[in-house]
Amino acid sequence: MPLPNTTLNRAAEAVPPHVWFGVSAIFHYLGPSFAVLLFPAVGVLGVAWFRIATAAIFFAPLTRPWRTIRQADPRTRLLLLGLGACLAIMNTSFYLALERLPMSLVAAMEFVGTIAVALYGLRTRRNLLALGLAVIGVFVLIDLKWTTDPLGLFWASLNGALFVGYLILGHKAARDGASGGVERLGAAMAIAFVILVPIGIAEAVRAFGAIELVLAGIAVGICSSVIPYVSDQLAMSRLPRATFALYLAILPATATLIAAIMLAQIPTRQDMLGIALVMAGVALHTPARAP
Secondary structure (H helix, E strand, O other), X not given: OOOOHHHHHHHXXXXXXXXXXXXXXXXXXXXXXXXXXXXXXXXXXXXXXXXXXXXXXXXXXXXXHHHHHHHOOHHHHHHHHHHHHHHHHHHHHHHHHHOOOOHHHHHHHHHHOOHHHHHOOOOOHHHHHHHHHHHHHHHHHHOOHHHHOHHHHHHHHHHHHHHHHHHHHHHHXXXXXXXHHHHHHHHHHHHHHHHHHHHHHHHHHHXXXXXXXXXXXXXXXXXXXXXXXXXHHHHHOOOOHHHHHHHHHHHHHHHHHHHHHHHOOOOOXXXXXXXXXXXXXXXXXXXXXXX
C-alpha cells in the first residue's frame, strides 16, 4: 500500500530537521559496520547487492517506482537515472574502500568532497569560521594515513565524489517536499538495483544457502539504505543545501565512534581532537533560512 502524500510531509514538519539528520548520521555508518562483518562470508560486492536489493524491495510497494518513472517528465527521468547510478556506484565504492581503510578515514574523505557545496550559500564570517573548524578537524582525522593504500584511497575518493552527487541530486529530488522526495528515492533505488545486479549477484548467491546470512544482508540494507536515505529526504526537504552539506561534517565523528564500538577501531587522541574540531564547527554554524 503506497504511503499517503501527507504522511511523510507531516513527519518532516513535526520533527526538527536536525533530528532527522542525526538519525541519518547514526545509521549511515551503523549499517556499514554490520556490512564489514559480513565481508568475509558474502564478499564486498555481494553485501553491496544485498544493500541495494533490500532497499529496492522495501520501497517498491510503498512508492511504486514504475509509476513514478512512467509519469515523470524527461528532466525528472534524467534525475532519477542519475540518482540511481550514483547510489549504485557510490555504495559499491564505499564498501570497497571500507574493505581496505578504517571507517573514520573513509567518512572523513566523504566530507572533503562536500566542502565546495558547503561553501556555496555561506554568507557570514561566522559560518566561514564554522566551515574552517570543520575542515581542519577533518584533515586532522585524515592525517597522512591515506597515503598508505592507494587503491583504498581511489575507492574512498570515488565514493566522496559521488557523495557530492548524491547530495545535489537528493536535494533536487526533495524539491517539492519529503513525500515526493521519497517517491523519487524509491524509483532511483529500483534503477540502482538494475545497475548493480550484474555486478554483485555472483557473490550474493553464495549467501542464499544460509538463512542467517540472508537475514544479515537484509538488516544491512535496512540500516544502510532505508533508514538513512529516508531520513535524509526528510531533512533535505527543510534544510538549505549548504547547511546540510556543512552538517555532514559530523559524519567522521559518528563514524569514528561507531567504528570503535562495533569494529574495535579505537580512535587515537589525534582522532578525538579532529572530532572535537568538527563538532565545534557544526555547533558554531548558523543555518540559513530554508526556502
